[in-house]
Amino acid sequence: xxxxxxxxxxxxxxxxxxxxxxxxxxxxxxxxxxxxxxxxxxxxxxxxxxxxxxxxxxxxxxxxxxxxxxxxxxxxxxxxxxxxxxxxxxxxxxxxxxxxxxxxxxxxxxxxxxxxxxxxxxxxxxxxxxxxxxxxxxxxxxxxxxxxxxxxxxxxxxxxxxxxxxxxxxxxxxxxxxxxxxxxxxxxxxxxxxxxxxxxxxxxxxxxxxxxxxxxxxxxxxxxxxxxxxxxxxxxxxxxxxxxxxxxxxxxxxxxxxxxxxxxxxxxxxxxxxxxxxxxxxxxxxxxxxxxxxxxxxxxxxxxxxxxxxxxxxxxxxxxxxxxxxxxxxxxxxxxxxxxxxxxxxxxxxxxxxxxxxxxxxxxxxxxxxxxxxxxxxxxxxxxxxxxxxxxxxxxxxxxxxxxxxxxxxxxx
Ligand SMILES: Cc1ncc(COP(=O)(O)O)c(C=O)c1O
Numbered sequence: 001x002x003x004x005x006x007x008x009x010x011x012x013x014x015x016x017x018x019x020x021x022x023x024x025x026x027x028x029x030x031x032x033x034x035x036x037x038x039x040x041x042x043x044x045x046x047x048x049x050x051x052x053x054x055x056x057x058x059x060x061x062x063x064x065x066x067x068x069x070x071x072x073x074x075x076x077x078x079x080x081x082x083x084x085x086x087x088x089x090x091x092x093x094x095x096x097x098x099x100x101x102x103x104x105x106x107x108x109x110x111x112x113x114x115x116x117x118x119x120x121x122x123x124x125x126x127x128x129x130x131x132x133x134x135x136x137x138x139x140x141x142x143x144x145x146x147x148x149x150x151x152x153x154x155x156x157x158x159x160x161x162x163x164x165x166x167x168x169x170x171x172x173x174x175x176x177x178x179x180x181x182x183x184x185x186x187x188x189x190x191x192x193x194x195x196x197x198x199x200x201x202x203x204x205x206x207x208x209x210x211x212x213x214x215x216x217x218x219x220x221x222x223x224x225x226x227x228x229x230x231x232x233x234x235x236x237x238x239x240x241x242x243x244x245x246x247x248x249x250x251x252x253x254x255x256x257x258x259x260x261x262x263x264x265x266x267x268x269x270x271x272x273x274x275x276x277x278x279x280x281x282x283x284x285x286x287x288x289x290x291x292x293x294x295x296x297x298x299x300x301x302x303x304x305x306x307x308x309x310x311x312x313x314x315x316x317x318x319x320x321x322x323x324x325x326x327x328x329x330x331x332x333x334x335x336x337x338x339x340x341x342x343x344x345x346x347x348x349x350x351x352x353x354x355x356x357x358x359x360x361x362x363x364x365x366x367x368x369x370x371x372x373x374x375x376x377x378x379x380x381x382x383x384x385x386x387x388x389x390x391x392x393x394x395x396x397x398x399x400x401x402x403x404x405x406x407x408x409x410x411x412x413x
Contacts (some may be wrong), residue, residue, distance in 0.1 A: 015050040015062060016043075030158075031074055037375060038367075039360030046368050054081035056384035059372070067367065068389055068396075070324055071374035072382045075236050075348060078262030078317060079307055080384025086265045086303040093299035099291065106298035113305045114273055118238060119247045120257045121273035125282055126292045130235035130260035131157020133270040134202070136287045137256045138162075141200035141229035143285035144278055149196055150176045151187070154204020156233055156258075181207045182215045191222050202231040203254075205246035208344055208377070216252035223255070229278060235260040235270070240317055240347055240380075243308045265304050269297030313383065314347070320390070321381020322346030327394045328379075335401035338362055342379075350377035361404055369400040 016034060019026045025033045026049065034049050048067065051059040057080060060066050072078070079086060093106070111124035127133050134156035142148055156162040160172050177194070179186050181204075191198065201219050205211040216232075223230035232254040238245035239262040247253050256274035263269060272287075273279070307313055328351075329342035339354035340362045351373060353359030363375045371393060373379065 013062060014045075016045075019049065029074075031374075038364055039356060039375065041357070041360050041364065043364065047364060048367065048372075056080045056082075056386070057382055057389050065370075067370055067372045068393055069372045070328075070379040070393075071372060072380040073266055074261070074374075075240070075378060075380045076261045077266040078240060078313065078380070078382050079265045079304060080382055081266070083265055083303075083307075083384075085307065086267075086300050089299040089303040090267060090296045093295040096295070098295050099293065103293035104295040104298065106295055106302060107293050110298045110301050110305070113302070114259070114271060117243050117305070117308070118234075118257060118259070118273050119244050120232070120253045120255065120275065122276040123274065123279035125272045125279070125287060126298070127270045127272065127287075127289060128268045128291055128294075128297070129157065130233075130258060130270050131159045132289065133235065133258035133260060133272045134231075134233055135159045135161055136272045136282075137202065137229075137231045137233075137258055137274075138200060139285055139287060140256065140272070140278065140282055141202075141231065144229060144281045145197075145199045145227060147197060147199035147228075148175050149194060149198045151179055151190060151198050151201045151228070152176050152203075153179045153181055153187075154202070154207060154233055156202065156204070182209075182212050184215050184218045187215070187218055187222065191226065197226045198228040200229045200231055202233060204233045204236075205250075206237045206241060206345070206348070208350065210241065210246060210249065210345060213250045213252060216246075216250055220252050220254075229256060230254040231256045231258070233258045236262075236348065236378075239263050239304065239308065240314060241345075242314045263304060264297050264300040267297045267300035269301050307383075311383075316383050317381045318345075318347040319381070320383065320385035321349065321379070323390050324379060324381055324385055324393065325349045327390060327397060328373075331397035331401050332362075335404070337406055338401050338404050344378070346381060348378040348380050350379065351375070362400075365400050365403045366396075369396045369403065371396050371400065 027033045048061040052062045053060050057069050058066055059069050114124050115121045138161050160168050164173050177190050179190050201223050234245035234257050238259050242248040255278045258272055260270035325342045325346055332338055332340050339358035341352050343352050344350050363373050366373045
């Protein structure tokens with residue numbers, strides 16, 4: 001059952017093996033599979049694969065060990081795990097009947113608040129996942145323009161329209177041209193080379209760094225000139241870079257925007273928002289899901305939006321993320337043998353290894369030292385990364401880098 005790892009608990013507690021038996025790849029979320037978490041090197045039982053409970057920026061494994069989390073649920077949790085205000089709102093919504101035959105009034109209330117804080121938002125449709133929101137944006141753009149081709153730059157989730165994974169029909173893949181991030185010439189050349197005007201230009205406006213105003217403005221100009229719908233995927237960036245996302249930071253306003261992740265502090269809620277003239281076409285095509293109006297996610301989003309009204313959440317995320325980056329980055333600079341650097345903007349930064357093996361080794365050593373790092377992109381600052389937890393991080397880092405010293409002290413081999 002233990003597949004070569006030295007597990008010392010009872011077989012019932014061997015969550016990694018039990019998961020491997022019943023869940024292909026070990027987890028339903030790609031980035032939470034053991035291979036994605038830690039790389040493909042052999043892992044011992046000290047390396048956790050499941051959590052039992054989480055609070056603030058800490059999580060506990062089923063065997064009671066505690067870890068400080070730097071990845072914060074792939075950026076889905078911006079306030080903190082089990083935040084009391086969000087939890088109260090969700091429990092209250094659940095206890096009042098999560099879904100009925102009618103949508104809850106929260107659908108209207110949260111839509112109104114999104115219109116207030118997201119520059120491009122005049123109207124709103126809710127969905128459950130970021131992938132659904134981007135698929136809805138593309139469906140809407142194609143319906144509006146009665147065109148098919150899409151220009152895309154970024155990651156938009158797992159659904160067919162934006163995937164080249166096995167199982168996606170070639171015709172679906174051929175309907176999208178991919179352009180590199182921040183490359184004005186490539187964007188212009190790709191559109192010039194098309195034999196048809198595009199339905200949409202869709203951009204993820206922060207990948208390793210914030211997109212340049214010049215690139216986003218070029219996309220805006222080309223969309224206007226060709227009659228394409230300009231879409232920003234702000235699933236990771238809204239409620240983080242600023243409450244209003246990269247569009248609020250750069251002043252470049254898309255026609256449509258997708259939202260998700262930190263909007264509901266980990267509860268599954270996404271949204272497609274945009275200009276009323278475009279959004280209104282949602283009634284002429286088909287975008288709908290039974291759980292799109294579930295009250296719990298909407299209640300969580302309302303509580304998060306109230307957090308943003310009370311304090312400058314984005315600023316605090318950037319401060320917390322920057323301090324985390326400073327602590328880990330300094331420890332890595334002082335330990336050149338580790339071969340990993342901390343790079344990127346403070347609110348969402350990444351680990352860059354000289355080799356994949358060095359990155360794997362750091363992440364494995366860190367978790368043995370009580371620190372859960374995301375392998376590569378991104379580490380996300382949250383409000384919950386407070387002084388005591390950052391002090392604990394600072395206390396743990398020297399032992400983690402020392403453990404990777406080459407020679408007899410090396411723990412990895
Ligand atoms: C920019 C962006 N868009 C869309 C998605 C897909 O969101 P979800 O995983 O909720 O479907 C992600 C997920 O990481 C993302 O980062």
